[in-house]
Amino acid sequence: MHAWPASEVPALPGQGRDLRIHDTATGAPVTLQPGPVARLYVCGITPYDATHMGHAATYNAFDLVQRVWLDTKRQVHYVQNVTDVDDPLLERAERDGLDWTALAEQETKLFREDMTALRMLPPRHYIGAVEAIPGIVPLVERLRELGAAYDLEGDVYFSVESDPHFGEVSHLDAAAMRLLSAERGGDPDRPGKKNPLDPMLWMAAREGEPSWDGGSLGRGRPGWHIECVAIALDHLGMGFDVQGGGSDLAFPHHEMGASHAQVLTGEFPMAKAYVHAGMVALDGEKMSKSKGNLVFVSRLRRDGVDPAAIRLALHAHHYRSDWEWTDQVLRDAVARLERWRAAVSRPDGPAAEDMVEAVRAVLADDLNAPEALAAVDRWVARQEEAGGTDGSAPGVVSRTVDALLGVAL
Ligand code: 5CA
Ligand code: ZN
Numbered sequence: 001m002h003a004w005p006a007s008e009v010p011a012l013p014g015q016g017r018d019l020r021i022h023d024t025a026t027g028a029p030v031t032l033q034p035g036p037v038a039r040l041y042v043c044g045i046t047p048y049d050a051t052h053m054g055h056a057a058t059y060n061a062f063d064l065v066q067r068v069w070l071d072t073k074r075q076v077h078y079v080q081n082v083t084d085v086d087d088p089l090l091e092r093a094e095r096d097g098l099d100w101t102a103l104a105e106q107e108t109k110l111f112r113e114d115m116t117a118l119r120m121l122p123p124r125h126y127i128g129a130v131e132a133i134p135g136i137v138p139l140v141e142r143l144r145e146l147g148a149a150y151d152l153e154g155d156v157y158f159s160v161e162s163d164p165h166f167g168e169v170s171h172l173d174a175a176a177m178r179l180l181s182a183e184r185g186g187d188p189d190r191p192g193k194k195n196p197l198d199p200m201l202w203m204a205a206r207e208g209e210p211s212w213d214g215g216s217l218g219r220g221r222p223g224w225h226i227e228c229v230a231i232a233l234d235h236l237g238m239g240f241d242v243q244g245g246g247s248d249l250a251f252p253h254h255e256m257g258a259s260h261a262q263v264l265t266g267e268f269p270m271a272k273a274y275v276h277a278g279m280v281a282l283d284g285e286k287m288s289k290s291k292g293n294l295v296f297v298s299r300l301r302r303d304g305v306d307p308a309a310i311r312l313a314l315h316a317h318h319y320r321s322d323w324e325w326t327d328q329v330l331r332d333a334v335a336r337l338e339r340w341r342a343a344v345s346r347p348d349g350p351a352a353e354d355m356v357e358a359v360r361a362v363l364a365d366d367l368n369a370p371e372a373l374a375a376v377d378r379w380v381a382r383q384e385e386a387g388g389t390d391g392s393a394p395g396v397v398s399r400t401v402d403a404l405l406g407v408a409l
Contacts, residue, residue: 001082001131003122004112007406009070010399012356016071017364022320029366030273032241038069039077040239041271043249046083047107048092051114052294053289053325054280056310058246060406061277061319063120064367065242065332067404071202071360079235080123081228082108084130087185088290090209101209104128114297119406125235129227133212136222136230139264140348141215144299144365148263152385154194154204156217158226160197163259169274170251180251181312185224199256201226225256232270233261236251243271247322250276250287278322287325295325308407309333315369315405336373337407343380344398345367350388352396355379359404362391369405376401 003386020031032038042062046056049263066076083089084104093100108128115122140156143149148162160166172180175198181188181197188196200223205211211219222230232240238261243254254274261270280287282293301309343349358375362368379397382388398409 001108001126001128003080003124003126004116006122007119007408009067009121010403012071012400012403013396014353014356016068016073018072019065019068019364019365021065021273021275023401024254024276024364025171025269025274027171032272034069034074034241036079037075038066038242039236040065040244040372041079041228041236043228043245043253044080044082044126044298045107045111046086046089046289047104047111048089048109049107049289049294050296050298051111052280052283052287052296053310053314054246055111056114056118057280057314057317057319058277059115059120059264060118060311060314061275062242062244062365063406064319064363064369064404065244065275066121067406068363068367069273071115071404076121077236078121078123079125079127079231081132081231081367082126082128083224083227084108084128085210086129086224087394110298113356114301117301118297118311119307119408125231127231127235129222130212131159131198132230132234133214133222135234136226137202137215137217137228139230139233139260140217140222142264143201143260146263146360147306148311149201150194152190154218155200156199156202156222156255157193157198158223160199160256160259161193163263165268166259167255168269169258171253172251177251177255183351184248184252185353186252199223199225199252201260225253228253229257229264229270230261233264236269238265238267240271242273242275244275245277247276247278250274268279277319278317281322281324284324305330306334306337308409309337311405311407312336312373315373315407318370336377337409339380339384340376340397340401342409343383344394346383346394348391349383349386349393349397350379350386352379352393352400356396357398359400363404
């Protein structure tokens with residue numbers, strides 16, 4: 001699939017800093033030291049509804065990861081998938097009397113437009129589950145050969161016990177895993193499984209559902225976790241820097257994916273850091289397509305909200321916290337954007353070098369975007385109060401906000 005256009009990232013004076021980020025697997029911050037090309041995999045959308053503020057917040061976090069790396073003069077090899085065939089997509093298409101491929105195409109198109117408007121940097125490889133099937137089948141076949149997969153009434157399951165490191169991403173106990181597995185696409189109560197947690201790798205063709213040639217697996221479609229593993233291994237290989245997504249993906253999705261990859265390659269770990277963004281809520285409940293309590297990026301855009309204000313609203317919350325979307329969050333962001341724009345359009349101001357260093361420092365320390373906003377606010381306040389004589393400062397501020405926060409003033 002094609003991704004979306006990249007906005008320019010201005011180069012900043014001085015030296016960027018290495019990213020220190022909280023790793024779910026170790027429960028501690030790690031300072032990543034990627035080579036000249038940092039490798040990032042972020043789980044993409046299941047395109048059955050429009051991009052909501054929760055999605056936008058999660059992609060915002062990983063956009064910041066890239067901007068911190070780019071500031072260190074590294075390149076970023078970024079891969080994202082689109083789960084363009086899965087139960088929720090098929091169910092929504094059925095409910096609304098739509099062709100499932102048309103629904104997926106339409107929502108993926110809207111996602112691209114939202115990401116472009118928000119100035120999120122695009123992945124180098126943007127890969128759909130359907131187009132990944134030829135790469136998925138041999139991996140499932142290989143897991144079978146290794147004795148790590150088994151058949152159940154035509155479906156193929158992964159045996160979690162085949163990975164000695166299983167559990168080391170999310171560190172949950174068996175009861176919690178079982179509960180989350182049932183909530184998040186698993187089938188722990190299906191009779192005949194070796195372990196209730198075992199996830200499906202390949203689902204045999206069902207009546208009335210799409211299916212593909214699976215070689216020795218028979219016709220069917222891929223499971224969810226193997227989809228991301230196949231795409232990540234194909235484009236990034238093992239030991240990539242960051243595996244990212246919202247905190248609802250830590251288990252089972254990232255746990256299972258890591259196990260699939262580790263058993264397939266005999267290497268550990270799949271990713272150097274597993275990074276998870278907090279959940280955005282509306283009216284006290286996690287925003288989710290299945291619940292329908294949603295604020296859409298596209299809706300706000302249609303209502304005339306500047307995407308730069310949406311971006312500032314996202315930055316106002318630390319990526320790891322769970323937070324609530326409210327009208328006030330947006331009003332504050334609109335006001336901040338206006339103030340910042342007025343400030344950078346004045347001919348001069350106080351020197352901005354300290355502000356650049358402050359923004360760099362707080363972002364490199366576990367992506368503290370709220371503190372980055374505060375650092376810019378302080379420069380703006382100084383300019384408003386006392387003016388300044390540095391004619392280059394407004395430009396420096398503008399380029400810093402653009403390069404490190406993705407906000408065009
Ligand atoms: N296609 C899979 C990943 S392979 C998937 O989870 N798709 S999704 O459309 O349901 O979610 C896309 C991303 O948005 C995931 O990283 C998910 O964790 C994140 N996300 C979903 N809801 C929220 C929310 N309310 N707050 C923050 N992030 C969210
Ligand atoms: Zn994924």
